[in-house]
Amino acid sequence: MSLLEVRSLRAGYGPVEVLRGIDFHVDEGEVVVILGANGSGKTTTLRALSGMVETSGEVVFDGRSIAGARPEQVAQAGVAHVPQGRGTVTDLTVEENLRLGAYTRRDKEVGTDLERWYEMFPRLAERRQQQAGGMSGGEQQMLAIARAMMARPRLVLLDEPSLGLAPLITQGLFRTLGDMNRDLGTSMLVVEQNATLALAIATRGYVLETGEIVVEGTATELAGNDDVRKAYLGI
Ligand SMILES: Nc1ncnc2c1ncn2[C@@H]1O[C@H](COP(=O)(O)OP(=O)(O)O)[C@@H](O)[C@H]1O
Ligand SMILES: [Mg+2]
Incomplete structure (x- = not known):
């Protein structure tokens, strides 16, 4: 099936x-x-x-x-959805957006996953405390994808x-x-x-x-x- x-x-x-x-x-x-x-x-x-x-x-x-x-x-x-034209909350920081992506999870490995996505997208790691809205289009798209993946x-x-x-x-x-x-x-x-x-x-x-x-x-x-x-x- x-x-x-x-x-x-x-x-x-x-x-x-x-x-x-x-x-x-x-x-x-x-x-x-x-x-x-x-x-x-x-x-x-x-x-x-x-x-x-x-x-x-x-x-x-x-x-x-x-x-x-x-x-x-x-x-x-x-099922995670990355909508057209980014899917980030622009006035939250990169890290807050990523944590928001994990809101449906009950496990305790959110921190481990955060590090995994920072490793995958080093630009996000550098900007973890910055507001999402201030980043380039490419960075926001990476954030939207990483955020969706945080839901596993x-x-x-x-x-x-x-x-x-x-x-x-x-x-x-x-x-x-x-x-x-x-x-x-x-x-x-x-x-x-x-x-x-x-x-x-x-x-x-x-x-x-x-x-x-x-x-x-x-x-x-x-x-x-x-x-x-x-x-x-x-x-
Ligand atoms: N909110 C909406 N209200 C009415 N018609 C819409 C709306 N969104 C899209 N459409 C219409 O639905 C059709 C398909 O749109 P869409 O699914 O966005 O196409 P695509 O993503 O392939 O460009 C288009 O004719 C569009 O005008
Ligand atoms: Mg479309």
């Missing part, structure tokens, strides 16, 4: 239907990417999984239905982690995501417009077009697909 199994997922905003019944899954340990142009419904897909928009359809996580669950219930079940999620939802970041920073960020997946086994569902970098760390992927999945395959298949190459890889 897949870690996340989604069937006939529909979602929208009031009378506006955005997702028209999509099916996808994420297996344990996979990095799955959802590619799609602006407005195709990528953010809505992640919001639907996190209980932030009205949905219908099946969403089964770790064998349990989380369809219609509230955001805090989804988080409690082991089994699945992380990442909404366009590359958005607004310089190419070199983005490359480093994706390398770190790949390392996190490999070293910790954390499964990831990444929505991205930067297909080249996303496919480099992905196991499989889907292409979303106006709320429907039009292509799916392994990362290698997608990278070799003519339509995908033209639309997302600029080849």
